[in-house]
Amino acid sequence: MTFRPASHYINDSLHIDADILVSALPYFDYIDGVLHIDGVSSLELAKQYGTPSYVYSQRAILDNYQAYSRAFASLDHQICYAVKTNSNLAVLKSLAQIGAGFDIVSKGELARVLQVTDGKKVVYSGVGKTADDIEYALNADICCFNVEAVSELDTISQVATRLNKTARISLRINPDVDAKTHPYISTGLKSNKFGISHQAAVQAYLHAKQLPYLQIVGIDCHIGSQLIDIQGFSDALDKLIELIDELKSHGIHLEHIDLGGGLGVRYIDENPASVDDFAKLLLPRLRKLGLKLYLEPGRSLLANAGVLLSRVDVLKPTEFKNFAIIDASMSELIRPALYEAVMAIIPTDTRNAREIHTWDIVGSVCESSDFLGKDRACGLQVGDILAITGAGAYGFSMACNYNSRPRPCEVMVDDGSHRLIRKRESLADLWRDEII
Structure with missing residues (x-):
């Protein structure tokens, strides 16, 4: 196998910067070399729920909301969460229970909000x-x-x-x-x-x-x-x-x-x-x-309260590029392809030293724009579980079934406990509403 050697990249986040990045994320920590999300091992979450999976920290979401409430406490105010950011009912209910209002942009978003509260705190943009x-x-x-x-x-x-x-x-x-x-x-x-x-x-x-x-x-x-x-x-x-x-x-x-x-x-x-x-x-x-x-905050409440867990399926080194093909793709996280967004991608397990090479981390969707991260210096093996940070916002909410890919599950973690808040789609779900 031919590898392109690693060099210094400003967006190298998979090896050198993992500890620094995690230190900036509330309730994300490496414990004995394994990434934990609010006290729960990311490896255990990947094992129980499979990959790719969106995982959110409820405490991080609520802390981010409370930061706004405290900062503007001297004014009569209403914080209205931007539902387009992440519209899972468990997320909406958690915020409604601590007094959040909601900023919506569609009838469908209003219908979601009405499942967890009434309309009196809704602004319709x-x-x-x-x-x-x-x-x-x-x-x-x-x-x-x-x-x-x-x-x-x-x-x-x-x-x-x-x-x-x-x-x-x-x-x-x-x-x-x-x-x-x-x-x-x-x-x-x-x-x-x-x-x-x-x-x-x-x-x-x-x-x-x-x-x-x-x-x-x-x-x-x-x-x-x-x-x-x-x-x-x-x-x-x-x-x-x-x-x-x-x-x-x-x-x-x-x-x-x-x-x-x-x-x-x-x-x-x-x-x-x-x-x-x-x-x-x-x-x-x-x-x-x-x-x-x-x-009407959205991203600042949810982005760094969530990650997308994904498994390395194929390593494909070439003379010009090393490709790490993971089981997440632009179908699950379109921001890099759509906005050229640079997302941090960090290891969930740092216990074993690996030889570092430079990889483009890509999905298996049939588009050249299907990448999650480019020129990342890291040590990888097939089967490794990676965490794409910042995925709590505009991850699932912008996910799709392109290439007939079932959408992932969503998991909520809260102070050492975890629960499924959306089932993984099955193959049959892909054509459930179609008429032959």
Whole structure:
């Protein structure tokens, strides 16, 4: 077998940086050389539940939520978890039980939330709400619609009038602020499809004021995701404050301000701002406003609370590249293929010294874009179990059945105990709803 030798790579995470990376993850530790997730051996989890498997720490999720609650405790506030991040019912129920609200972007997400709580803490975002979606949300008595277009105001008013129900609305403003993130997850520029432009906002509010069965309660923005530089939040807040003051001159007085989510996390070597730093930046101006604050975090609650466990199935060294083919793929974790995201991939067992080589860690899907990590210096053998960190967010929620691959199971770990929270799909599940 011909191997490409290892050299130094900035994103080397599988051998040299494993201990450093794990030290930044709450409730993830190496005990006697084996990766443990909140007191449970990852090797035992892989043995019992198989691979690939998503594994989440419940305590890490709840701690991340509480960090927001503590940081903004001096304000009347509601933290609304962004359901698109990870919509498993066990995750939603855990958050609902400690007071979380929910930010949704579809009727399906609302239906999920209604399985664990009522609609009163739900804010409904999203650019393409239909009349059917709006009726479903009004009947669920949601807290607020985050409206993204003037035509949406008309549709909400028409449905609300027909149902004889008042719709509480907030307008999502596009502040044209550069979030300095990947263009696919930037949402606050004027070139993005989201929100109503800052220039058109006042006229949109005046239009809403004239429509029947609408109650104007708030103003909203969301500028992007995985934001390492939090200055964009500050710039967006300043623009919203300008609008709030102008709206008062038109007799429109708001009850809340919603600054969305998007706070970044560490995947490899990022240095994101803490929730406390985020709060310190915004709190002085928010206190002066005197409005209730809504926030919609997702990634920062779930990403580093979860891993994707995967087994090495094939080692394929070549003259040009060494390929380690694992049983996870872009079907289970599409972020590297879609966003060129660099995810940490660490060993679950460090007890045996291995010769280090440089590998591209890939899946078996028939696409050249099917990779989980490139140029990783590590020692590997067939059968090794690897942990892809950061997979709690946008892992299962973006998973698919491409190449007719059954989706993995999901497991929740909590202080030494563990339980299945979603069964692994079977082959029969792949065609269960098809009609021959």
